[in-house]
Amino acid sequence: MNLVMKIGFGVALSFMTLASAVQADEFKLSNNQRIACSRGLSPGKLNTATCRSYAYVFNIKTSEYYRCQVTLALTRDNKEVINVQADGNCAKKPRIFETDSNYSFDATETEPPNTNSFFGPGGYAVWASDNNARKVRGCIIISSGLGSDISKCLDMKFD
Known part of the structure; x- marks a missing residue:
């Protein structure tokens, strides 16, 4: 599993480097990254471990964001690693706020299929706030199946 972690960190680091190359002063990486791994046993006593992690790159000026995913699959038998595959990309998502300002952002993923994911692989929640005004928006995005x-976003009311 040590090899899986090294390759996973290498791929994640390359995504962070790519994200920082695009106007680093306006883009920030979210603070809440998650990783989930699953294991399977195939015919012939082959073990497969698949790990997936998500991160978010947020434009602090426009409130547009990218949802990035990295996946690593490792297949081995009792003696050696047979195959390692890695894949990943970042998908651009729409603005959270309509106007430009100075925003903060965080996001979190649901776990892989479980009791919280009724229609598919789950979803994620996004929180964004305006650093120049008392304005917070929370969004939940789920797969329709x-x-x-x-996607539904709501402005928070302050009591």
Whole structure:
């Protein structure tokens, strides 16, 4: 599993480097990254471990963000590693606020399929706040199970 972690960190580091190359003064990496791994036993006593991690790159001026994913699959038998595959990309998401300002952002993923993911692989929650005004917006995005995501954002009221 040590090899899996090294390769996973290498791929994640390359995504962070790529993200920082794009106008580093306006883009920030979210503070809440998660990793989930699963294991499977295939015919012939092959073990497969698949790890997936998500991170978010946020434009602090426009409130647009990118949801980035990295996946690593490792197949081995009792003696050696047979195959290692890694993949990943960042998908651009729409603005959270309509106007430019100075924003903060964080996001969190649901766990892989479980009791919280009724329609598919789960979803994620996004929180953004305006650093220049008392303004916070919370969004929940879930898979509809029909090939599209359902997104709803609400402005928070302060009592």
